[in-house]
Amino acid sequence: xxxxxxxxxxxxxxxxxxxxxxxxxxxxxxxxxxxxxxxxxxxxxxxxxxxxxxxxxxxxxxxxxxxxxxxxxxxxxxxxxxxxxxxxxxxxxxxxxxxxxxxxxxxxxxxxxxxxxxxxxxxxxxxxxxxxxxxxxxxxxxxxxxxxxxxxxxxxxxxxxxxxxxxxxxxxxxxxxxxxxxxxxxxxxxxxxxxxxxxxxxxxxxxxxxxxxxxxxxxxxxxxxxxxxxxxxxxxxxxxxxxxxxxxxxxxxxxxxxxxxxxxxxxxxxxxxxxxxxxxxxxxxxxxxxxxxxxxxxxxxxxxxxxxxxxxxxxxxxxxxxxxxxxxxxxxxxxxxxxxxxxxxxxxxxxxxxxxxxxxxxxxxxxxxxxxxxxxxxxxxxxxxxxxxxxxxxxxxxxxxx
Numbered sequence: 001x002x003x004x005x006x007x008x009x010x011x012x013x014x015x016x017x018x019x020x021x022x023x024x025x026x027x028x029x030x031x032x033x034x035x036x037x038x039x040x041x042x043x044x045x046x047x048x049x050x051x052x053x054x055x056x057x058x059x060x061x062x063x064x065x066x067x068x069x070x071x072x073x074x075x076x077x078x079x080x081x082x083x084x085x086x087x088x089x090x091x092x093x094x095x096x097x098x099x100x101x102x103x104x105x106x107x108x109x110x111x112x113x114x115x116x117x118x119x120x121x122x123x124x125x126x127x128x129x130x131x132x133x134x135x136x137x138x139x140x141x142x143x144x145x146x147x148x149x150x151x152x153x154x155x156x157x158x159x160x161x162x163x164x165x166x167x168x169x170x171x172x173x174x175x176x177x178x179x180x181x182x183x184x185x186x187x188x189x190x191x192x193x194x195x196x197x198x199x200x201x202x203x204x205x206x207x208x209x210x211x212x213x214x215x216x217x218x219x220x221x222x223x224x225x226x227x228x229x230x231x232x233x234x235x236x237x238x239x240x241x242x243x244x245x246x247x248x249x250x251x252x253x254x255x256x257x258x259x260x261x262x263x264x265x266x267x268x269x270x271x272x273x274x275x276x277x278x279x280x281x282x283x284x285x286x287x288x289x290x291x292x293x294x295x296x297x298x299x300x301x302x303x304x305x306x307x308x309x310x311x312x313x314x315x316x317x318x319x320x321x322x323x324x325x326x327x328x329x330x331x332x333x334x335x336x337x338x339x340x341x342x343x344x345x346x347x348x349x350x351x352x353x354x355x356x357x358x359x360x361x362x363x364x365x366x367x368x369x370x371x372x373x374x375x376x377x378x379x380x381x382x383x384x385x386x387x388x389x390x391x392x393x394x395x396x397x398x399x400x401x402x
Contacts, residue, residue, distance in 0.1 A: 005103040005268050006281035008397065010369035011039045012264035013194050015206045015357040018122030023203040024261040027059070027185040027194055029121040030072050031063045032263040037077035040115060040267055049080040050277055055101045056087055056265075057094025057118035059360035059390075060129045065121065073119075088290035089130075089361075090290070091390035092326060092352055094118050095264060095365025096397055100288040102268045102398075113273040117265030118362035125362070127259070134295075134391050140231035143297035145240040147233045149390065150251060152297045153329035155237050157250045159297075160335050164250040167330035168218040171255035171346070171354045174327060178351025179211035186350055186377060190369050208258045208357035223249035224256060240296045255330040260357030264365035286382075287313035287399040293392040299332050301394025302386045304341040307397040309384065317342075321380035321399070324367045325350035326387040350374060363387065368397060375401050 013032055016024030024032065033056060041048055042336050056070035071085025076275035089099040114323025133140040140146075147155075157167060181187060182205065193204035226249050234247050274281055289308040293301035302325055310317060323346055325336050337347060350370055353363060371383035386396035 002105050003109050003270050004177060005075050005106040005285045006271065006402065007285065007372060008267045008269055008274060008279045008281055009040060009044055010264065010266040010365070010372065011036055011190050011192050012366045012369060013262045014017060014191055014203050015208055015262040015359060016203050017207050018259035018261050020123060022123050022225065022261060023207055024194060025123040027202065028124065029119045030069055030076060032121065032194065033069060033073040034076040034118045035192065035194060036117065036263045036265045037073055037079065037115065040265055041077070044267065044279060046277060048083055051083045051113050051115065053084045053086060053102060053105060054112040054113060055116045055317035057098040057361040057364065058089060058327065059091050059094050059120060059122065061087055061089050063125055065125050069119065069161040090393055090395060092328065092360050093364055093387040093389040093393060093395035094361040095366065096368060096385060096387055096395050097290065099266045099365055099368060100397055103285040106268060106270050113269030115265050115267055117263065117365040119263035120359040120360065121261045122259045122359040123261050145236050147236050147296055148228050149298060149328070151228055151233045151237055151254070152299050153251050153256070154225060154247050154249050155241065156299060156335055157331040158244055158248045159241065160271040160331070160338065162250065162331050162334050166334060167250050167255045168215055170330040170334060171218055172213060172215050173350045174348065174354040175210060175213040177349065178209045181350040186373065190373055199310065206356050208260050209355045216379060218254040221252035221254045224252050225249055227348060233303065251329050251331065255354060257328050257353035258357035260315050260359050261363050262359035262366070264362045264369060266365050266368060281402050283399045283401045286400050288397040290393065290395045293394060295392035298390060298392045299328060299388040300335065301392060302332070302336050302388050305394035305396045306340065306384055306386050307310045309398050313398050314322065315394045320382050321382045322349060322371055322374060322383040323347040324371045324383060324385040326358065326363055326367060327354040328358065328388055330354065332388055364391040364395065368399065372399060
């Protein structure tokens, strides 16, 4: 018999700029995760011996972010040693996949409770550090028309006809919504301050947003991926999509997701766990899905995986109150809204990664939490959360308040 999986709480760190002068650069990934785990325990009075597993996503699981970082953080946070740890990697969807993993354990009845989440210190472990056959093995890359994601985003804009003005306008609205959300305190319930070894707070709010952004300022930025185009990746893209005469390079640092550090986690458990722990569920996980899509353009999976998740749950698009789609690039969200026929006032209502930043392995857990908080604030019921991911992957999760 399928059990129900409930969300009892979630927390995240603020996002710090992912560079050596960013506020979180001195904090290792395991410490970011440790502080998240301690916060979930302490604010819920949680007996960690009731947990079965902690599953953590990371998109660059190498060096200090490798070695099953989940288990290292479990022990570092002072959790019961009986709590297992697992590290998973589904590129940018890793954090959401980790939550789904825990939910699946609970739904199967093989676990009673666990924590799913993610972490990424992009200032300490650079993007691309894990390489891999997808991009590095010519026998694999050639047959799959490998191109970097930025070229894929520009290819979406070219195929779907999104102009530089349109992608910049979307980015400006993301900044406006993020700034409004901070002014109204929408994030404060779920953000924990990050402290250093002395216990001093080093960051207590997202560091990446630029609330003074203007359309004129965005329009003055140079295209970010023309250098990659000059290396021959445009030619690969044109070989894959010969109907295109030339790529329109419309994405810049201003309308693409920001490089940041951060961590987030979600406490998931059965009804019996909640009663034993003395906790009240905030939402149930209705269902989830993952899917593969065309690996060259690689960023078009969110619409298809959303439809799959809806089908898995016996739901229709109209049953969803709010949508959260990671703002990897502006064209990704514009295409999703077009294909799914979703108005902008129902998606990414608090801003997204263009304004707030995208700590690769953590973002999925973070935006799931944002969606839940916003459902509660608005008095609405259901949300669908989804991300595109490298190599043509996509993951989606549907939650419902209880």
